[in-house]
Amino acid sequence: MILEFMGARPPTMEDPKHKHARAWRLAISIEGAAQRATCDGWPLVYCDPIWPGPTEEAAAMLVMLGEQETGWAEHVHAGYCGRNECDAVLLGGFVYHRARTPWQLQKTPLIDDHAWRMFRGIDLKATRAAAWQATKVISYFKRTCGRYSPVMLVSAYARGRCKIWKPAHNRARIYRKYVKALTPQPSISKPHSTSPGLRPTIL
Numbered sequence: 001m002i003l004e005f006m007g008a009r010p011p012t013m014e015d016p017k018h019k020h021a022r023a024w025r026l027a028i029s030i031e032g033a034a035q036r037a038t039c040d041g042w043p044l045v046y047c048d049p050i051w052p053g054p055t056e057e058a059a060a061m062l063v064m065l066g067e068q069e070t071g072w073a074e075h076v077h078a079g080y081c082g083r084n085e086c087d088a089v090l091l092g093g094f095v096y097h098r099a100r101t102p103w104q105l106q107k108t109p110l111i112d113d114h115a116w117r118m119f120r121g122i123d124l125k126a127t128r129a130a131a132w133q134a135t136k137v138i139s140y141f142k143r144t145c146g147r148y149s150p151v152m153l154v155s156a157y158a159r160g161r162c163k164i165w166k167p168a169h170n171r172a173r174i175y176r177k178y179v180k181a182l183t184p185q186p187s188i189s190k191p192h193s194t195s196p197g198l199r200p201t202i203l
Contacts, residue, residue, distance in 0.1 A: 002031040002059050005182060025124045026072065026102070029131035034059035037135045050139040052147060060178035061138050061150075062131060065157065066102040068171055077102050077127075079120040101130035103137075108160070110137050150175050 006027035035041055037051035037058050051058045070076045076086060079100060086097035086104065098106050100120055107116050111133055119130035138157055145162030146153025150172040155165035 002034075002063075002182060003027045005063065005178075006030070022072075022074065022077070022122060025122070025127050026066070026131075028124065029127040030059050030062045030066075032128060033131040033135040034062065036132065037139055050136065050143075052139075052143060054183070056182040057179050058135060058138070060175055060182050061153070062103070062134060063178050063182075064171060064175045065134065065138070065154075068174070069104040070102045072102055074122065076104075077122045101134065103130065103134035105130065105133055105137065108137075110140055 003024065006023045034051070034055045036047070037049065038053070038055045039047040039049045040055040066072055075081070081088065081097045081099075083095055087099040087106065088095050088097050090096075100106075100116075105111060105119070115129060115133050119126050119133060121127075138153065141156035141162075142153050145156050151164060151168045152162060154168040154171045154175070156162050158165050158168065
């Protein structure tokens with residue numbers, strides 16, 4: 001489902017030959033991270049769920065955030081942000097980018113040094129690491145202040161605290177739309193009638 005969803009909205013990049021290949025890597029990474037966060041398909045003896053909700057909701061949040069934060073831009077995904085991108089600041093005459101990955105993750109206590117070094121690049125290994133770290137962050141904020149409010153969850157992700165951020169309302173709306181799109185819909189089949197049917201009335 002996620003592969004089809006991401007394939008229908010390939011990421012922003014200059015070379016169309018690689019567009020769908022990167023969309024595939026992103027989809028695989030998002031799906032794997034969402035399943036790991038909910039222990040979907042994982043033996044519980046080896047997995048502790050961190051996302052309090054269905055797998056589709058975690059995946060929809062990752063898709064929405066990547067789209068809204070960076071538009072899946074290739075150069076940002078690869079770690080080559082522009083001068084005014086990726087929460088850049090000027091330190092000692094040099095531009096320092098505080099955010100990395102399509103999800104614009106920052107170095108916080110939620111992300112250790114090893115992870116920070118791993119998820120720079122567009123290869124599958126780096127993208128998987130980035131998607132998992134983004135999932136850990138959104139899961140933390142969902143548990144602490146956004147369990148029942150997508151608006152609060154998106155606000156906390158953007159601002160690092162449980163306080164409403166105005167643009168979060170639109171992002172939450174997009175998130176809900178993606179949840180619906182990614183959730184398998186039950187097939188509706190007409191029941192077979194066992195009655196003999198209507199007989200003509202004999203007058």
